[in-house]
Amino acid sequence: MTTAIRAKICGLTTVDSVAAAVNAGAAYVGFVFFPKSPRNISIELARELAADVPPGVCKVALVVDADNETLDAINDAVPLDMLQLHGNETPERVAEIRARYGLPVMKAVGIRGAEDLEQIDIYAEVADQLLIDAKPPKGADLPGGNGVAFDWSLLSGRRWPTPWMLAGGLTPDNALRAANLTGANQLDVSSGVESAAGVKDLDKIDRFIAQLGPMPPRLV
Numbered sequence: 753m754t755t756a757i758r759a760k761i762c763g764l765t766t767v768d769s770v771a772a773a774v775n776a777g778a779a780y781v782g783f784v785f786f787p788k789s790p791r792n793i794s795i796e797l798a799r800e801l802a803a804d805v806p807p808g809v810c811k812v813a814l815v816v817d818a819d820n821e822t823l824d825a826i827n828d829a830v831p832l833d834m835l836q837l838h839g840n841e842t843p844e845r846v847a848e849i850r851a852r853y854g855l856p857v858m859k860a861v862g863i864r865g866a867e868d869l870e871q872i873d874i875y876a877e878v879a880d881q882l883l884i885d886a887k888p889p890k891g892a893d894l895p896g897g898n899g900v901a902f903d904w905s906l907l908s909g910r911r912w913p914t915p916w917m918l919a920g921g922l923t924p925d926n927a928l929r930a931a932n933l934t935g936a937n938q939l940d941v942s943s944g945v946e947s948a949a950g951v952k953d954l955d956k957i958d959r960f961i962a963q964l965g966p967m968p969p970r971l972v
């Protein structure tokens with residue numbers, strides 16, 4: 753594949769990891785607002801980290817079934833470019849959040865088997881982007897960021913009108929193969945560029961992005 757692939761590095765918690773992602777050429781940086789996550793950060797820290805992100809790199813806030821009060825607090829304090837909804841938000845709730853904040857919304861869709869693919873079509877109607885991720889293992893504490901992949905061949909040959917990114921179990925060693933198999937031109941990673949849960953490995957961030965080709969045009 754010769755087309756440049758955009759990368760989203762999710763779950764950044766430090767100034768250094770944000771700098772590593774930005775300097776390596778990440779198109780998106782993700783901040784997690786989910787207390788159970790080892791990547792959860794406060795609104796105050798997110799505001800500080802976002803201030804270091806240059807124009808053109810999309811700052812994404814990840815929330816899970818957040819109510820309006822929570823979203824208002826995040827949106828009022830953090831200069832965001834996108835909201836990522838990673839819970840059981842209905843299509844109606846996606847549309848409501850999109851209208852309320854005037855921000856592009858990316859809806860995560862969890863895939864385990866072929867029976868899950870219809871969810872992509874449903875959310876493609878209402879979201880600005882889709883994050884096609886592995887469904888969490890049964891009993892997992894987190895709806896995402898689990899480092900598990902789904903069968904990428906399920907996506908082979910499929911196309912959607914809505915921009916999408918592939919996620920779930922990606923690493924510096926398998927990302928390019930995953931992109932080639934699925935046709936994804938955007939990849940999202942969290943635990944695959946960590947040395948321990950919630951601890952980003954700056955070298956892995958660099959290696960993940962370096963293989964994806966020249967830096968694509970700025971997004972925002």
Ligand SMILES: O=C(O)c1ccccc1NCC(=O)[C@H](O)[C@H](O)COP(=O)(O)O
Nearest residue numbers: 762789896897898899920921941942943
């Ligand atoms: O990363 C988390 O801790 C998290 C917590 C709650 C909901 C979603 C979460 N992550 C979502 C992401 O966008 C991850 O980057 C995506 O699931 C891929 O994760 P990984 O398999 O670890 O690369």
